[in-house]
Amino acid sequence: MSILSLLTETSSLPAQYTTLSTEELKKRARAAREKLQDRVYILGHHYQKDEVIQFADATGDSLQLSQIAAEQTAETIIFCGVHFMAETADILTSPDQNVILPDMRAGCSMADMATISQTERAWTHLQELFDDTILPLTYVNSTAAIKSFVGKYGGATVTSSNAHKMVKWAFTQKQRLLFLPDQHLGRNTAADLGIPLEHMAIWDPIANRLEALCALEDVQVILWKGHCSVHMNFLPKHVENLRKNEPDRRILVHPECTHEVVTASDDNGSTSYIIDQINQAPDGSKWAIGTEMNLVNRLIADNPHLDIVSLNPFMCPCLTMNRIDLPHLTWVLEELVEGNVVNPIKVDAETAEYSKIALERMWKHLDV
Ligand code: 13P
Numbered sequence: 050m051s052i053l054s055l056l057t058e059t060s061s062l063p064a065q066y067t068t069l070s071t072e073e074l075k076k077r078a079r080a081a082r083e084k085l086q087d088r089v090y091i092l093g094h095h096y097q098k099d100e101v102i103q104f105a106d107a108t109g110d111s112l113q114l115s116q117i118a119a120e121q122t123a124e125t126i127i128f129c130g131v132h133f134m135a136e137t138a139d140i141l142t143s144p145d146q147n148v149i150l151p152d153m154r155a156g157c158s159m160a161d162m163a164t165i166s167q168t169e170r171a172w173t174h175l176q177e178l179f180d181d182t183i184l185p186l187t188y189v190n191s192t193a194a195i196k197s198f199v200g201k202y203g204g205a206t207v208t209s210s211n212a213h214k215m216v217k218w219a220f221t222q223k224q225r226l227l228f229l230p231d232q233h234l235g236r237n238t239a240a241d242l243g244i245p246l247e248h249m250a251i252w253d254p255i256a257n258r259l260e261a262l263c264a265l266e267d268v269q270v271i272l273w274k275g276h277c278s279v280h281m282n283f284l285p286k287h288v289e290n291l292r293k294n295e296p297d298r299r300i301l302v303h304p305e306c307t308h309e310v311v312t313a314s315d316d317n318g319s320t321s322y323i324i325d326q327i328n329q330a331p332d333g334s335k336w337a338i339g340t341e342m343n344l345v346n347r348l349i350a351d352n353p354h355l356d357i358v359s360l361n362p363f364m365c366p367c368l369t370m371n372r373i374d375l376p377h378l379t380w381v382l383e384e385l386v387e388g389n390v391v392n393p394i395k396v397d398a399e400t401a402e403y404s405k406i407a408l409e410r411m412w413k414h415l416d417v
């Protein structure tokens with residue numbers, strides 16, 4: 050869903066849920082949850098609001114949530130996250146299970162930056178330039194159609210917690226790789242593995258053009274020109290300011306940040322990695338975190354013995370993750386009690402088949 054439609058589209062939430070107090074909503078959500086018992090399982094991504102996370106049966110990063118979804122036997126999974134995550138859950142669960150996204154407007158601007166028609170067009174162009182030497186890899190933050198494309202052409206999905214292993218594996222398969230849709234995760238990972246920045250070209254899906262800084266035969270990685278609009282808000286100047294004013298504050302960022310920010314920071318990793326580092330931090334230690342604000346605020350609240358700030362003091366939560374809120378969650382739970390599955394996410398059988406191949410290749414090759 051584009052940012053424009055996100056801002057203009059309204060959700061189908063019945064009006065009555067918008068006037069209820071938080072206490073009333075909590076009471077009703079709890080009552081509905083209790084009635085549904087093990088018929089429903091609620092997943093919550095780390096970037097979700099506290100008002101939603103309190104109802105999650107499991108929380109996690111993208112990798113953990115997809116693994117948990119694959120093991121679920123509940124009739125219905127309510128996915129408190131964004132659209133591509135709910136699609137992945139649908140792909141990994143059986144056809145008779147339902148996956149619900151409480152608000153259909155919870156898309157991801159990064160996933161929207163690689164459409165299937167752009168990708169097919171790029172692939173044709175890249176095959177002409179490089180022949181059959183490219184393996185496609187896609188970050189799980191992509192539509193099911195892109196995962197399916199990647200699965201069809203021998204590639205796999207990656208998450209921010211296993212990108213290094215998957216990129217290493219990709220080079221055992223082909224001479225070069227196409228990394229969709231996040232150029233920053235792709236660049237940060239490939240650079241960590243020793244690939245020179247000048248051997249990474251960029252595919253611009255709008256101009257339909259390859260931007261390369263080296264001879265074509267030296268291109269090892271083709272980065273799709275996509276990004277996360279949240280993590281793009283962490284800038285080198287934020288790191289510089291902290292280094293100057295508070296050199297003892299450890300800077301920990303998500304690899305969706307730019308290469309300049311990641312290399313200037315002390316450490317980087319997935320949302321689970323960030324949480325683990327904070328859980329192991331010595332009392333009184335000082336941290337600046339470069340990731341989504343709902344998670345940073347939760348880390349601050351849960352760890353009063355630490356001094357935690359956001360790397361960007363003016364950071365906002367992810368707009369689309371925030372679409373999932375208590376009124377929407379209460380609504381879908383109460384409808385389920387009445388036997389109605391609202392906002393179901395269904396991936397068509399062919400797309401699901403190849404997407405599943407891409408996801409399964411990821412799990413199979415994690416030991417490389
Ligand atoms: P992870 O959960 O893999 O760290 O991804 C972060 C993210 O941007 C999810 O939308």
Ligand code: SF4
Nearest residue numbers: 157158159277279367
């Ligand atoms: Fe998409 Fe970035 Fe929001 Fe994650 S944080 S859902 S990648 S826009």
